[in-house]
Amino acid sequence: MPHQIVRIETRDARFALKPGEGSDAIHRNPQYAYAVTLLVADDGTTGTGFVLTLGAGNELVIGAIELLAEPLVGREIEELMAGFGAVQKELADHAQLRWLGPHKGVVQLALASITNACFDLWAKARGVPLWALLLDLEPEAVVALQDLSYLEDVLTPKQAVAMLRQGAGSRPARAGVLTQGYPGYDTSIGWFGYSDDRLVDNARAAVADGFHALKLKVGSSDPERDVRRATLLREAVGPDVYLMIDANQQWTVPQAIDHSLRLGEIDPYWIEEPTHPDDVLGHRRIAREIAPLRIATGEHVANRVAFKNLIEAGGLHFVQVDCTRVAGVSEFLAVALLAKQAGLPVAPHVGDMGQVHQHLMLFLTVALDNERIFLEHIPHLRQYFVYPAEIRDGRYLPPQEPGASAELRG
């Protein structure tokens, strides 16, 4: 049954957080907000896509969605998704709006919201969860979803197809994840604004709940605070739990080197966002100086070209691409291919609270043999989703409902 997009709606959804929730060294007092795209099909089926903002300016992204999404009215979803890479390139290359990026900032966030709504509508139209839809596609169809322009020097469509085909034979060996679920890690234990006591209590509770990996926000003006809290955390959970350290871009390059080396004493699994996301060669410098400590970054890396550079420079070890920062699910997949080509695991930042990414990690694990580590989990917006991610024993249980789990309550 065809599903033609007859109407585009938007929603400026803002959610209150409790004190301290979501806080980090740079974003001390966030609100969580979603700039939501709703693609309404002729039979009423509605695709939902969204991106995260921190409150102020959410309406700017909404404004950009309304400008960018307009050519989708009248399109049929299967026809659209058969060549979505070309569609996305055309939307991004809007003769006037491209100037506001290109491929970054507000217009890129808008494109992500629109793209994610297309994927949700597509999976709903087919009556399957997004992960199942993606796993059912031929490699050529997966690649046709992506705009690989500006990657020609490292990744051609032909190479992309070959990478997907290579993983096909060994899929059954990895299919267990589709029933067991994908491991999560808990970011919400260690917000910047939480007291030491709360941090320790949260960490113990998370481990008791089955999490094997936790994150701590650092980047204090007093580095001793960071070291104290990291040490407390390590003592609270013992040596076998993975601990990640997240500076949220607060450090200069020299500070990142110094502070990472000091925090290295607690054996962190990664150092996240050590400095400005645009500083490709700065990341390389940090990576060289702090080895064997490893760097994760991505929540503010806006597009595939920037990821290509960070990867080629050796500036990151964990690819934290977020489908609510790059141009949605489509560009997420392109970045995942770049990561695979370089032998780096994808470990997304979850502007979507993991709702859409849980689908994508199942796909990457089975189809692309992405090294299985863990997916960020942040529970604060659970109540606002129609189908909130189900976490059991620290694992995301594979969603069974049609779509991308993006639908928000009224």
Added chain:
Amino acid sequence: MPHQIVRIETRDARFALKPGEGSDAIHRNPQYAYAVTLLVADDGTTGTGFVLTLGAGNELVIGAIELLAEPLVGREIEELMAGFGAVQKELADHAQLRWLGPHKGVVQLALASITNACFDLWAKARGVPLWALLLDLEPEAVVALQDLSYLEDVLTPKQAVAMLRQGAGSRPARAGVLTQGYPGYDTSIGWFGYSDDRLVDNARAAVADGFHALKLKVGSSDPERDVRRATLLREAVGPDVYLMIDANQQWTVPQAIDHSLRLGEIDPYWIEEPTHPDDVLGHRRIAREIAPLRIATGEHVANRVAFKNLIEAGGLHFVQVDCTRVAGVSEFLAVALLAKQAGLPVAPHVGDMGQVHQHLMLFLTVALDNERIFLEHIPHLRQYFVYPAEIRDGRYLPPQEPGASAELRG
């Protein structure tokens, strides 16, 4: 006399272009639009700042200006500019809006518009043209205008002061530019949409008017068209006129290498925007492959961190920083210091049609001994400025009116 900012106004100014004007390989049908910030002081003196957009989405930048500028109400302009680097960092680090960048896209454009209005108000309050104001400052005061955060690994405030101090003794030898004016080059002869005949006629007329440098837009789907037009242009103006080739990001990295080498036959002075502005290592690859041809880029390079990377990578030879793309005059100066440190000339892209940049080039020439090449000239918006740039014999005549020449007609 103190000038306190009592009110912030904005203006969404859009200007019609004639067919073909402003067209390039990526932006086939632009409108020119300015997102304008007006800072009204208690005595009615008004500082004007603006950034260029291509029409659609100009209102998004206006929206961001209104969100970001609010802390300036009640501030006194001399006090504000005494530590403007810190002010700008604080504005850019808005706890919620920073998420939409950081330092790129719509929020960065908004910050540029606001910053430029501060500089215009400051110069008007002092009753001098901006170039004279800047030349009158001590090196420490120039550096205090700038947010040099994230540059610590290459440029400290102390080094910046030393660079400015170094040029002080030899200022008189370069002061002639303040009366003779700064050389311009003409971009408007070679828009993408112009016919071959029009291109040739325009070029001859520009040379007759005293221009010694001209730009041609390339990036056709048919590379033969580019070669034909470049050859026609060279034949029309002879061997002694500088010709610049501008691909406006249309090429992939492999295409940039191939096409640049072919276009090398007409002896271009630079190859501009050969590929995506975020592709730091792509620019390095192109630079190595096409040497001794040289690369210019900057109109879409959003901030000092990105410039730091392009410079360190050896990916550009002419720094086309634009004070209507980076965070205004302030970050323009920071990028100029990075360029000077690397021995590269600044040759701005002029989103402002050269109005503000004519001041900045006089300052860079005299204070920083920036290699004197030429400043882009685009005449299409002359009629909309209260004090349009005066070009004579291909040179920008130094503006004499107080301010930054940014004021727009009613």
